[in-house]
Amino acid sequence: MAKGKKYYVVFNGRNTGVYDDWEDAREQIENFEGARFKGYGSAAEAAEAYRKSFGKVDDSDLGRFLAAANTRPLPKAGQPDYMTNPEVDLDAWAVDASCLGNPGKMEYQGVELMTGRTLFRIGPFEDATNNIGEFLAIVHAMALMYKQGKFHNIYSDSVSGMAWVRNKRIKTQLKQTPRNGKVFELMARAIAWLNTHQYSGKVLKWQTDRWGEIPADFGRK
Numbered sequence: 437m438a439k440g441k442k443y444y445v446v447f448n449g450r451n452t453g454v455y456d457d458w459e460d461a462r463e464q465i466e467n468f469e470g471a472r473f474k475g476y477g478s479a480a481e482a483a484e485a486y487r488k489s490f491g492k493v494d495d496s497d498l499g500r501f502l503a504a505a506n507t508r509p510l511p512k513a514g515q516p517d518y519m520t521n522p523e524v525d526l527d528a529w530a531v532d533a534s535c536l537g538n539p540g541k542m543e544y545q546g547v548e549l550m551t552g553r554t555l556f557r558i559g560p561f562e563d564a565t566n567n568i569g570e571f572l573a574i575v576h577a578m579a580l581m582y583k584q585g586k587f588h589n590i591y592s593d594s595v596s597g598m599a600w601v602r603n604k605r606i607k608t609q610l611k612q613t614p615r616n617g618k619v620f621e622l623m624a625r626a627i628a629w630l631n632t633h634q635y636s637g638k639v640l641k642w643q644t645d646r647w648g649e650i651p652a653d654f655g656r657k
Contacts (some may be wrong), residue, residue, distance in 0.1 A: 443550075447489050448472040454526075454550045462549035462641045483526035483550060487519070503548045515582050515648040518549070522648055526550045528589040528640070531577050532652035533569025533597075539610055542566065542619070544573035545600035546580075547652045549591070556580065568623065569609060570597030573652075575626040587636040593650045598639055 439609075444455045449464035449471045454555040456479070465471035475484040518524045526549050533544040543559025556576060559569070566580055574592055576602075581587050600606050604627060612620045 440606060442475045442477060442478050444473055444475050445482050445486050445489070446471075446473045454479075454486050456551065457645075469488060479527040480611060486526075487522065516646060518647040518651065521647055523643070524549070524625045525589050525591075525640070526589055528637075529577050529641065530583075530591040530650050530652040531570070531573035532593065532650050532654065533566050533573050534654035535564060535566035535569055539565050542569040544569040544576070545652050546577045546590075548571060552591070554649060561616065561619045563608055563610075564614055564619045565608060567594065567596045567600075568606070568610065568619060570594035571600045571606065572622055572626055572637055574598065574601050575629060578637075579629055579633070581637065582635065583632055589638045589640055591640050591642040591650060593642040593644055595641070598641065601630065601639060614632070 440474075441456070442458070444461035446452050446461055446464045449468050453462050455461040455464070457610065461473060464620050465473050474484060474485065475498060481578065492502050492633055519526070524650065525543060529546050531546040535542040541562060542564035543561070545557040546555045546641045548555055558572070558576065570592060571594075574590060575596055596607075606623055606627065608645060609614070644650065
């Protein structure tokens, strides 16, 4: 019987954190004095172990501990850190969009919460809106999971984007132009995908006030 995928938590090493690849984890512990790590059979187990490890250091050490976890962006000063919050599903993906102007130049992306790894980044597109980007980001994540045959929950901070996905209907006042034809093509394909495929995970609202900025944020606020 083939062995299932393992996840590795580096508790003490060059860069502490959760790794889904043994070679990446080994780089953090090989020839590192006092290295400590452990493998887990699921992302959820690894995430829980990583969370619990925060309780083993005092406040003065916590900043150094977080700074070492450079596989993900660190929260801004004064903001909560989602990695230490048990409310957050660390096995989930997060998506977000950015639009410079309204309409304006739009792009969207998705990241893996546990590692901060960028899973996709699409755009930029001209003459689009942020809500359209948020919607496309959610559907893009759904379609990518479907293709991979592995489903995770998806976090979005967009009420409109989530509603459009739920209702399988886009409500936008944006008019099609020669410059944004690709965006309208993507919207049509996204609606068609929603009507012909079943997504097994959940689309969840990211609670910015409690968890800080969504990890897929472009940092342009």
